Amino acid sequence: ILPKGKSTPSEMIVPKGVWCLAALASIFAVKPIRQLALQPDIPSHMVSQSTTLIPELLTIEQQGELVELMKDFGSLPSNLADSKVTMPQHEHIGEAVPIQSEPLPLCPHPYMIPNINRTLCILANRIDIGRHYITTGGYNGAKEPYAVAVGRLQSFGRYIFDPSTYPVVEKLFTSKGFQDAAKNTCPFNSQVLDPFQFNLIVQVPGQTVATHIDGVYFWGATRFEFPQWLLAAMKFSGLFEDRFIPQIQIVAYFHEWKDEEGLKKGSFIFWNQNDVPVEVPPTSRSASGIDGSTVVHAANTYLPEKQPPLTDKDKDVELRYSENGDLWTVFEDGKPTQYTYQTSDLRSTIVFRARCFETEEKKELFNRPGAVPKLSLSAILRTFQADMERRANRSMANLPPLDLAIMIMDTYIRYPYPHDSFVPFNYCVVEKLLGGGEALRFLFNSIGCRLE
Numbered sequence: 073i074l075p076k077g078k079s080t081p082s083e084m085i086v087p088k089g090v091w092c093l094a095a096l097a098s099i100f101a102v103k104p105i106r107q108l109a110l111q112p113d114i115p116s117h118m119v120s121q122s123t124t125l126i127p128e129l130l131t132i133e134q135q136g137e138l139v140e141l142m143k144d145f146g147s148l149p150s151n152l153a154d155s156k157v158t159m160p161q162h163e164h165i166g167e168a169v170p171i172q173s174e175p176l177p178l179c180p181h182p183y184m185i186p187n188i189n190r191t192l193c194i195l196a197n198r199i200d201i202g203r204h205y206i207t208t209g210g211y212n213g214a215k216e217p218y219a220v221a222v223g224r225l226q227s228f229g230r231y232i233f234d235p236s237t238y239p240v241v242e243k244l245f246t247s248k249g250f251q252d253a254a255k256n257t258c259p260f261n262s263q264v265l266d267p268f269q270f271n272l273i274v275q276v277p278g279q280t281v282a283t284h285i286d287g288v289y290f291w292g293a294t295r296f297e298f299p300q301w302l303l304a305a306m307k308f309s310g311l312f313e314d315r316f317i318p319q320i321q322i323v324a325y326f327h328e329w330k331d332e333e334g335l336k337k338g339s340f341i342f343w344n345q346n347d348v349p350v351e352v353p354p355t356s357r358s359a360s361g362i363d364g365s366t367v368v369h370a371a372n373t374y375l376p377e378k379q380p381p382l383t384d385k386d387k388d389v390e391l392r393y394s395e396n397g398d399l400w401t402v403f404e405d406g407k408p409t410q411y412t413y414q415t416s417d418l419r420s421t422i423v424f425r426a427r428c429f430e431t432e433e434k435k436e437l438f439n440r441p442g443a444v445p446k447l448s449l450s451a452i453l454r455t456f457q458a459d460m461e462r463r464a465n466r467s468m469a470n471l472p473p474l475d476l477a478i479m480i481m482d483t484y485i486r487y488p489y490p491h492d493s494f495v496p497f498n499y500c501v502v503e504k505l506l507g508g509g510e511a512l513r514f515l516f517n518s519i520g521c522r523l524e
Contacts, residue, residue, distance in 0.1 A: 110496055112346040112488040114368055117310055118285075119345050124253040124361035125352060129324050130244075135357055137240040138326040138422055139415065142272050143393050147403075148228035150389035151273075154197060154300075156188055157231045161297045162449050163187050164194040166473030178386040182206075182218065182505055185385050195477055196385075198284065200301040201225075204487045205282035206501055211341055211349075211370045212280070213493025217521055218504035223380035224280045224373065228391040229273040235424065241270050244324075244424060253361035254320040258428035262318055266435045270424035274391065275338065276400070276413050278380035281371035283487045286364035289427060290315040291438070292447040301481065302452065307365065309484040311455055315447075317438070318428040321364035325354045327420040338374035338419045342367050343488055354419060364425070368487060374419040381411040456480050 130138070142148070149156070164187070171178050171186055171193050178186055179193035183203055187194045196202055204210075206221045214221065235241045244250055245267045254265055275281070287295040288303040290312055295303065306312045323340060331338075331353070340352040340360050344367055351372070352360050362369065381402045383389045391400050392408075400418065402411040429435040437443050453476070457468050460483055471479065489496040500521035 110489045110491050110493075112343055112491075113486045114343055114346055114488070115308060115310055115486065117313060118308070118366050118368065119343070121344055121363055121367050122257045123342070123344060123350075123367065124256045126249050126253060126322075126324075126359040126361065127355075128357055129247070129249045129322070129359035130326060130357040132357070134240060134244065135326045135328065138272075139328070139420070141238065141240060142274070142326075142420065143395075143415070145230055145272070146393055148230055148272065148274055148391045150226045150383070151198075151229055152185060152196060152226060152385065153388065153390075154231055157233070158295045159188065160197075160295060160299060162299065164192070164299065164473075165302065165449060165453065165477055167477055168192040168194045195299065195301065195474075197300050198304075199477075200304045200481055200485050200487075201282045201284040203481070204485075205280075207498055207505075208489055208496055209493065209498035210280060210282050210373075211490055212373050212376060213490030213496060213498075214373070214376075215495075215498055215500050215521065218501045219382050220380065221498065221501060222385050223382045224278060225282055226381070226383050226385075226389055227273060227275045227279045227281065229271050231269065231271050233269050235267055235270045238270070241422075241424060244322075244422075245426070249359070250322055250424070253322060253359075254426060254428070257320045257361050257363055259318055262428040262430050264429040264432055264435050265320070266427040266429060266439070268425060268427055270422060273421045273423055275371070275374045275419040276381065276391070276402070276411070277375035277378035277417060278373070279419075280373040280376075283368060283370040285366065285368055286319070286321060286425070288365045289317040289319065290447070291317065292444055293452070297446060298449065298452070301477075301485075305456070305480050305484045306452065308486060309456070309459070311459060319363050319365050319425055320361060320428060321423060321425050322359050322361050323364075324359035324422050324424075325356050325420065326422055327354075327356055327416075327418060329416055330356055336375055336419075337372045339372040340369065341372060342369035348491060349488070354421075364423075381409065383409070456484075 168187065169192065171191055172180065181193060183195055183199050184193040185196045202225055205225055206218065209215060232238070235245060255263060285304055285307060287300050288307045290306065292315060293303065293306065307316065334353060338354045340354060341349045342362055343349045383402065383404055387404045390403050392403050393400055398415050400413045400415065402409045429438070460479065461468050463483070468476070468479070
């Protein structure tokens with residue numbers, strides 16, 4: 073999508089991009105070619121993993137406690153703010169540019185957002201997820217404008233790294249259902265559990281969970297040191313597998329609504345083979361267990377016919393709770409928006425994770441401050457560059473950091489294309505990503521893109 077050396081939409085060469093899109097559309101019109109091209113291409117070390125389905129993990133009492141815990145938090149930030157929780161040592165790999173002054177867009181580049189202290193524009197922490205969704209339309213193959221795609225992605229949640237301080241969560245970690253799922257999912261030689269995180273994740277109507285893998289942990293490289301898109305590329309590449317630490321992830325639903333006819337959608341989806349994915353309905357109190365840092369997964373859009381909140385990627389977005397009317401309202405930069413929901417409107421999940429270690433000694437070593445030598449950013453980038461140079465048979469020493477980041481993602485990260493889409497690209501974002509003005513906007517509006 074981004075030509076080499078072009079870092080802002082105004083620099084893109086529109087005719088070339090449009091003609092390429094037209095050529096791709098004509099190729100994908102041939103069904104056998106389309107089926108072959110859309111076959112998932114997930115690396116062999118990330119498929120054929122153990123998974124577990126748990127029809128009834130949560131008790132009714134636990135379900136109610138989780139609903140109250142969600143309300144007690146008071147606000148759920150957008151998932152674009154997750155780096156504010158972990159405060160990684162390296163926010164970027166060198167692609168940062170100074171933030172602009174209002175009323176201009178703070179970060180004009182469609183893949184960049186303000187950094188933690190709002191002085192720089194950097195690639196979003198999970199740009200691997202956002203870029204794939206925006207350009208392909210995600211699992212559902214949506215054809216919609218950039219603003220709608222961003223709105224679908226900005227679900228809400230809390231990321232908690234001290235789960236033992238929450239009794240309802242601690243009880244879930246020690247429950248038989250979790251323990252059994254862990255034994256089935258963790259490698260047979262890594263059965264020592266290290267519970268380290270839980271998340272409350274909420275989608276409002278019209279939102280989704282894009283195709284992704286979770287935050288990957290390596291000996292010497294975690295989300296506390298590096299951007300998560302870089303960690304995802306490290307996992308996909310297979311170049312760092314000797315340092316990889318497996319996990320168990322349980323995804324459980326604590327919303328109280330039922331959807332026996334499946335009209336709300338919102339199913340949990342995962343690819344455990346390079347084939348059609350497994351789809352699991354979001355049944356209240358049920359759960360799925362996988363290693364989310366290895367198995368590629370997503371969610372079907374929840375109530376897909378609804379428009380999501382159209383929020384600005386450059387602003388602080390959160391979902392705030394009010395006891396008055398049991399209402400949740402989307403706020404931007406501290407100001408309420410028109411988007412308001414009741415608790416019964418939300419698709420609510422708890423995701424809790426534990427690392428899998430071979431021995432208690434290795435678990436203790438990993439958690440002991442300063443005990444594990446850290447990988448340097450330069451060493452990681454040198455490893456990628458050397459491998460890409462070997463593949464391409466040319467030097468990549470002088471690539472600008474933004475181009476290097478995108479080349480790393482393009483080379484290694486293999487999220488599946490939408491398997492049911494006639495054209496597996498969201499052509500409605502071409503005008504935003506490549507520029508093009510009124511003529512191109514008119515063209516895409518004529519085929520239903522509804523661009524402003």
